[in-house]
Amino acid sequence: MNGFTTALTALLLAAGTTLLAVDPRPRVDIDGRKAKIVMEMVDKPDGGVAGNAEWAGENKPYYLVTQGPPIERSGWQDYTFSFMPKTTGDLLIIWAGYFYRPEGEMQNAKVWTCYDDIEVTGAIVENGNFEEEDAEGGPQGWSVYDKKSQYVKEAGNKYVRAWHNQPAISVIHVTAGQQVTVKAKVKRVEE
Numbered sequence: 001m002n003g004f005t006t007a008l009t010a011l012l013l014a015a016g017t018t019l020l021a022v023d024p025r026p027r028v029d030i031d032g033r034k035a036k037i038v039m040e041m042v043d044k045p046d047g048g049v050a051g052n053a054e055w056a057g058e059n060k061p062y063y064l065v066t067q068g069p070p071i072e073r074s075g076w077q078d079y080t081f082s083f084m085p086k087t088t089g090d091l092l093i094i095w096a097g098y099f100y101r102p103e104g105e106m107q108n109a110k111v112w113t114c115y116d117d118i119e120v121t122g123a124i125v126e127n128g129n130f131e132e133e134d135a136e137g138g139p140q141g142w143s144v145y146d147k148k149s150q151y152v153k154e155a156g157n158k159y160v161r162a163w164h165n166q167p168a169i170s171v172i173h174v175t176a177g178q179q180v181t182v183k184a185k186v187k188r189v190e191e
Contacts, residue, residue: 023070024113025098026079026186027164029053030064032174035089039064042082042179050081067098068186076116076185085174093125093170093182097163108164112189114152115168116159122180123172130158143169161189 025048032039038061044050047069056063066081085091097113118128126141130151134140137147139158144150145166152159160168174180 022098022100022109022111023072024111024188025070026066026068026113026115026184027096027098028066028079028081028182028184029094029096029167030066030083030091031094032062032085032087032089032091033059035091036087037062037089037091037174038086039091040084040086041066042084043080043181045069045079045081048081071113071186071188074188074190076187078183079186080181080183082179082181084177084179086176088174088176090171090173093172094167095160095162095169095184096167099164110163110166112161112163114159114161114187114189115184116157117183117185118170119183120172120180121183122178123174125170125172128170128184130160133158139168141170 030039041050041064045066045068048067050066052060053063053065064083068079071077095115098111100109100111102109116130118125127139130139132140138144138151139160144160150160150162150166150168152161162168
């Protein structure tokens with residue numbers, strides 16, 4: 001890179017903007033480690049990948065990762081997957097974004113993915129359309145790291161956006177042997 005390109009890239013990164021040749025992808029992790037909820041994938045997202053997390057070591061049976069294909073066009077798109085819990089209890093659904101670290105960089109890039117209209121069959125997710133706000137102005141029933149950058153309120157619609165290191169997290173209660181199907185709308189950030 002020449003000096004101008006390096007300076008421009010540094011300025012954009014400092015401002016929280018990235019020049020990426022990477023399309024965002026939905027990534028949803030299912031974390032049952034705390035309650036030791038054993039899970040298996042039933043259906044992966046169309047065009048995506050899913051399964052127990054290899055990196056989780058001895059916790060692999062309690063952690064699922066789903067990732068969809070790149071979101072290449074604007075507008076909301078469907079994202080669906082199913083899993084089977086073998087144990088009853090509460091688990092976390094971690095709504096994140098694509099894990100991407102540019103070559104030679106020390107930190108992950110912010111590849112944002114937007115989520116809305118989340119429906120869960122076989123369990124209950126609170127406030128899946130994000131229309132209810134908590135006392136602090138965030139999405140009721142959800143954990144987000146930064147309400148200003150993650151909880152979007154525009155023209156009568158509310159939704160969350162997330163990237164790998166700044167997910168939105170919900171809790172659901174699952175029952176052993178009852179399939180759980182998760183459906184959501186996803187889109188890329190349109191700036």
